[in-house]
Amino acid sequence: MHLSAHKEELVSMQPSSTILSYLKQPIQYVPEPTIDPTYTPLQAKLSLKFSKFDDTTRLVERDHFGPLLVQKPFYPEGREVCHVVIIHPPGGVVGGDQLEISAQIGTSANAQITTPGATKWYKANGHNSQQKIRINVNKGGSLEWVPQETIFYNHAEVEIDHQVILEDDAVYVGCEILCFGRTASGETFNHGQIKQRTSIRRNDKLIWLEQIRLLGESSAMNGSLALSGRTVCASLILTGKMIPQPLIDLAREEAEKIINGIGQVGISQLKSIVVVRYLGDSSEVARHVMLRVWGLFRPEILGRAEIVPRMWNT
DSSP states (O other): HHHHHHHOEEEEOSSSSSHHHHHHHHOOOOOOOOOOOTTOEEEEEEEEEEEEEEEEEEEEEEEEEOHHHHHHBBTBBBBEEEEEEOOTTTSSBBBTEEEEEEEOOOOEEEEEEOOSSSSEEOOOOOOOOEEEEEEEEOTTTTEEEEOOOOOOOTTEEEEEEEEEEEEEOOOEEEEEEEESSOOGGTTTSSOOEEEEEEEEEEETEEEEEEHHHHHHHOOOGSSSSTTTOOOEEEEEEESSSSSOHHHHHHHHOOOOOHTSSSSEEEEEOOSSEEEEEEEOHHHHHHHHHHHHHHHHHHHHHHHHEEEEEEGGOO
């Protein structure tokens, strides 16, 4: 993919024809690579720090080791929000690879982080792959963590640990779309293991903890407490403010229209967190649901217009 050809802009979600136009384009699944048995696992680290100066959020530090880096920051919404794209040049994570990403959002700084395409986790090849994500948002700051979908190839062995620490009124919005197996190529995820843990703390108090272990060969993976036989699940987590009930009702109606009776969608508001879920068999539908609900809630949570990240449209 030639990244320099991407325009640094965002596309309005109104009308929704722009979203529908790219959702009609099938995701291109590449053949699984042949792994050299002598392959040496990669270790990659990326550390980012954002600070606010004179109404402008700047990426003031970016340290990386190995194949993890970011493009030049851009400002499609004006100087208050700094957008960056995390790039993993190998294009996929091989068994034994270890990735670490950390982001520090300074006081009153605002950032959005995304990826240029799907993250692919290849089969284990006898080794576990790991990803650690550490996010800290200081008071008055905000981070939107909105990578594109994650695809787990059959026989993948993956551990993902995602930790978020918030200070005072800091805002975190996180989205993930998980695809189990390359269904477009006729592959199912019937062997392998996915372990994922997500925790969010505010002022040292745990406000969200979610952990799951999925075994591809286990019948429990298809049970009602796991995937219910579906191949795609997606979550949108928003912290910071309570959402008015009429807006939640509208979001539920819009999400139900999108899935059109195929799959399941739900929206729950706890005391300090709103969680949106999708369970089905289509990553395109998952994208549409996440974008639409995020677009409805974004003005309420962040005071900014609904948008589609340009990288989600390439």
